[in-house]
Amino acid sequence: MKIILSPAKKMITDTDSIAPDGLPEFIDKTLEIQSWLNCKSKEELKTIWKCNEKIAELNFNRLQNMDIYHMLTPAVLSYEGIAFQYMAPSVFENSQFEYVQNHLRILSAFYGVLKPMDGVTPYRLEMQAKVEIGDVKNLYEYWHDMLYRSVI
Known part of the structure; x- marks a missing residue:
């Protein structure tokens, strides 16, 4: 069984509690999105966001200073939405972290598919955002079936 969650808009950085297990599976695609976003003005990004x-x-400041390789927070601890609050990962024991690592996936417009212990940095981007990277017209087209294949 896989539990699939959407990420929350509100995010925090917590580099003290638990170290992430690694990087997201589609980090190269994330770099491409980051590069595209960095070419936009603050006003353009305000419209996109x-x-x-x-x-x-x-x-905008987060994006300008973003380092997707350092000072990362495990995804499950980074998001502050209601589903994550009720899950209460900050009080998990090891067995609970193991369970969510094996069964939970977070579908992110910026990172693609995240495992709970993948290291992330705060960002803002929704799948519905008007993003035209390369020849694609939106993020659904950008991610195509990669997210589905990863979860399956």
């Missing part, structure tokens, strides 16, 4: 000025400023 569909957010207010304060959130745009926060996420």
Whole structure:
């Protein structure tokens, strides 16, 4: 059985609790998305993110200083949405981390498919965002069937 969750918009960095197990499976695709986003102005990103000025400023600064290889937080600890709050991973024991690592997948517009212990850094990007990378017209087309194949 696989449990599939959407990521939350609100994220934190926690490099003190538990170290991540590794990097997301599709890190090369993430670098491509990051590069595309870095070519956009703050106003363009605000439109893509569909957010207010304060959130745009926060996420623009995150993007400008983003290092997807260092100072990472395990994905399951990084997201602060309601599903993650109720799961309460901050109080997991080892066996619970093992269970979610084997059974939980987080589908991310930025990272693709995440295992709970994959190291991530805060970002803002939704699958519905108007993103045209290369010849594709949106993130659904960009990720194509890679997410499905990874989960299966």
